[in-house]
Amino acid sequence: MLVTAEGIILSPGIVQGKVATALLTALNGAKQKGQLRTAVWPTLSLDAPKRPEWGDLASTVAMSLAASEQKAPHDIAQIIVDNLPERDRLFDRVEIMRPGFLNLTVKPALWQEVVREIAVQGQSYGRTDIGAGRRVLVEYVSANPTGPLHVGHGRGAAVGQAVVRLLNAIGYDAVGEYYINDAGRQMKLLGASVYARYQELSGRTIAFPEDGYHGSYITAVAQQIKAQLDSVAEKLNPADLEARCRSLAYEMLLGLIREDLRSFGIEIQSWFSEASLLESKAIEQALDELKARELLFHQEGAWWFRASLYGDEKDRVVKKQDGEYTYLASDIAYHHDKLRRGYDLLINVFGADHHGYVPRMQAVMQAYGHPKDRLQVVLVQLVKLLRDGVEVKMSKRTGEFITMREVIDEVGADAAKFYFLMRDSKTHLEFDLELAKQRSSDNPVYYVQYAHARICSLWRVASERGIVRPSASDVDLTVLTDPDELGLIKKVAAYPEVLQASALAFEPHRVTYYLQQLAALLHTFYNKHRILPPAGGPDADESVATEVLTPSRTAARLVLMAAVQQVIHNGLDVLGLSAPEQM
Structure with missing residues (x-):
C-alpha cells in the first residue's frame, strides 16, 4: 500500500497499483486544469465489479468527490476518464455506470506481466513494507498453566500466530507473547x-x-x-x-x-510471567502512577480505577479490602510494561467471553496517555467439534474436555490450523474431525495443499519427458489469452491485496478463503486444459482435454503454473502451514 501526499492509498497489487496511479494522475491533472478543486482526495479503492462482464476493476472515487465538488458523480467520472494517461495502453475498455461507477477493463498485457513479476519476486511476492518496521506485540493463548490446552486454545493459537506472521509479511516488526498467569x-x-x-x-x-x-x-x-x-x-x-x-x-x-x-507448529517468541510483576513491585508502581494522576480512588476499603472516565461502563476495583490485587491490577501493570517496552501497537487475542474486558483495557491505554486504539483486541469464538456431523463433547481418553493435542494427533497440525483459520475468528466454528482427515475435495485443507502438490507432480512428469522447465524471462506470455488462463492470472494478481487487507484487519481467514478460491481455479484449469503435450506425440489423446498445444503455449502455461504454485506456497507459509510436494 502506498499513501500519496493527497492521502490516496494505492493498492499493493501490480496491476491494481498501475491503475490506481493512473487514476491519481487523472485527478491531479484535472485539478491543475481547474476541472476539480477538492483539496484532499478521498481514499481511492479498487474492487472487482459485481459482474465480470462489467470489467476487471471498479472505482467509486467519483461518488466520493460529489459532495466536495458539488457536481454529479457521472460528470466527475467523465472528467477523470478524459484525463486518464496512456488510456489506450492500459485499458481495453473504460465505462461509466450511473450514478458514477468507473468500470475498467485492463489490457491482457498488464495481467500477463504479473506472471513474470511473480517469478522475479518468488517468496517475496505479496509482501510489502507498509509497516515500516513499527513494533507490534501480539499476546495470545495465555492460558492458565493449570491444565492442558483445550480446543479453544488451539484456535486462539492458530489465529495469534497467523496475525504475527501476516503483520511481519507487510513490514511490521511483530512478535508473539504468552502471558503466564502464574500468580494468584x-x-x-x-x-x-x-x-x-x-x-x-x-x-x-x-x-x-x-x-x-x-x-x-x-x-x-x-x-x-x-x-x-x-x-x-x-x-x-x-x-x-x-x-x-x-x-x-x-x-x-x-x-x-x-x-x-x-x-502445533507454534513458536511464541516471548513468555512473560505474572509473578514477575509482583516480585518487581511493578503492580504497585503502575498503580502509584495512576494515583498520582488521580485516576484511582479509595472507597469502602478498596482502591478503584476510574475506568468510567474513558468509556467503560463503571469504575473497577484494583485492590480489594483485604489488600489483595485483582486480575485487573495485574493486567494494568502488564500492559503498562508493554507500553514501556516501546511497542507501537498492542494486540490481544482473547476468547469471545472476554469481550466485556476490552473497554476497561482500552481505558487503561487512555489513562496512561495513549489513544485507546493503541490496543486492538481480536476475539476468538468457541469451536464445536463434530464427527460425521455429530457433536463431540467429551474426550475418548479421559471422559473430559477434548485437548488441543488430541485434535492435532488425530487430524494433523496443518489440518487443525487450517480449520481454525478457515472462518472469521469472531464467529463460531464447526470442526468435523472426520472431514479434516479425508483426502478429497470436500476437505478444504487437502484441496489447497493438493493444488500445490499437483503442480509439483507436473514438474516431475515434465522432467521424465525431457521437458525443461522454462524461465519466465524467456517466455512469450502474450499467448495467455484464454479466459481460464486470464482468470488464474487475475486471481494470483489479487494475492498482495488480500494479504495486506488480511493483515491490517487481523483476519487470517481472508487468506484461507482466497487459497480455496485459487485452488478451485487451478483444479478446474488442470482438468479442462492441457499443460504438457501428450507423451505419445501430438496424436495421442491421454486426457479429457483435446486442445493442441504449441511449444510457446506449453512454455507459457508452465510459467503460469509456476506462478500459481508460488502464490499457494506463499499463502500457506504466511499462515504457518506446509506446502507439500507429494500427497
Whole structure:
C-alpha cells in the first residue's frame, strides 16, 4: 500500500497499483486544469465489479468527490476518464455506470506481466513494507498453566500466530507473547488440588479444595511428581509440601503447554510471567502512577480505577479490602510494561467471553496517555467439534474436555490450523474431525495443499519427458489469452491485496478463503486444459482435454503454473502451514 501526499492509498497489487496511479494522475491533472478543486482526495479503492462482464476493476472515487465538488458523480467520472494517461495502453475498455461507477477493463498485457513479476519476486511476492518496521506485540493463548490446552486454545493459537506472521509479511516488526498467569488464586488452587491427590495416592484422605481442579490430569500430575516428593515429604510441613506440589505441577503443566504448542507448529517468541510483576513491585508502581494522576480512588476499603472516565461502563476495583490485587491490577501493570517496552501497537487475542474486558483495557491505554486504539483486541469464538456431523463433547481418553493435542494427533497440525483459520475468528466454528482427515475435495485443507502438490507432480512428469522447465524471462506470455488462463492470472494478481487487507484487519481467514478460491481455479484449469503435450506425440489423446498445444503455449502455461504454485506456497507459509510436494 502506498499513501500519496493527497492521502490516496494505492493498492499493493501490480496491476491494481498501475491503475490506481493512473487514476491519481487523472485527478491531479484535472485539478491543475481547474476541472476539480477538492483539496484532499478521498481514499481511492479498487474492487472487482459485481459482474465480470462489467470489467476487471471498479472505482467509486467519483461518488466520493460529489459532495466536495458539488457536481454529479457521472460528470466527475467523465472528467477523470478524459484525463486518464496512456488510456489506450492500459485499458481495453473504460465505462461509466450511473450514478458514477468507473468500470475498467485492463489490457491482457498488464495481467500477463504479473506472471513474470511473480517469478522475479518468488517468496517475496505479496509482501510489502507498509509497516515500516513499527513494533507490534501480539499476546495470545495465555492460558492458565493449570491444565492442558483445550480446543479453544488451539484456535486462539492458530489465529495469534497467523496475525504475527501476516503483520511481519507487510513490514511490521511483530512478535508473539504468552502471558503466564502464574500468580494468584488459580495457582493456589492448583497446588491445593495436586496436594490433595498426592495425599490420596499416599493412602491419606484430606478434604479436596472447594473450586479445585477435578480433572483426571491432576491425578496424573500427582502420580508423576510423587517419586520426587516421597523422599522429602517427611521433612516438610503440610504448607511447604503443598507449595512443592504447586511448584512442580506448574513446571510440569507449563512444559506440557510449551510442548503442545511446538507440536502445533507454534513458536511464541516471548513468555512473560505474572509473578514477575509482583516480585518487581511493578503492580504497585503502575498503580502509584495512576494515583498520582488521580485516576484511582479509595472507597469502602478498596482502591478503584476510574475506568468510567474513558468509556467503560463503571469504575473497577484494583485492590480489594483485604489488600489483595485483582486480575485487573495485574493486567494494568502488564500492559503498562508493554507500553514501556516501546511497542507501537498492542494486540490481544482473547476468547469471545472476554469481550466485556476490552473497554476497561482500552481505558487503561487512555489513562496512561495513549489513544485507546493503541490496543486492538481480536476475539476468538468457541469451536464445536463434530464427527460425521455429530457433536463431540467429551474426550475418548479421559471422559473430559477434548485437548488441543488430541485434535492435532488425530487430524494433523496443518489440518487443525487450517480449520481454525478457515472462518472469521469472531464467529463460531464447526470442526468435523472426520472431514479434516479425508483426502478429497470436500476437505478444504487437502484441496489447497493438493493444488500445490499437483503442480509439483507436473514438474516431475515434465522432467521424465525431457521437458525443461522454462524461465519466465524467456517466455512469450502474450499467448495467455484464454479466459481460464486470464482468470488464474487475475486471481494470483489479487494475492498482495488480500494479504495486506488480511493483515491490517487481523483476519487470517481472508487468506484461507482466497487459497480455496485459487485452488478451485487451478483444479478446474488442470482438468479442462492441457499443460504438457501428450507423451505419445501430438496424436495421442491421454486426457479429457483435446486442445493442441504449441511449444510457446506449453512454455507459457508452465510459467503460469509456476506462478500459481508460488502464490499457494506463499499463502500457506504466511499462515504457518506446509506446502507439500507429494500427497
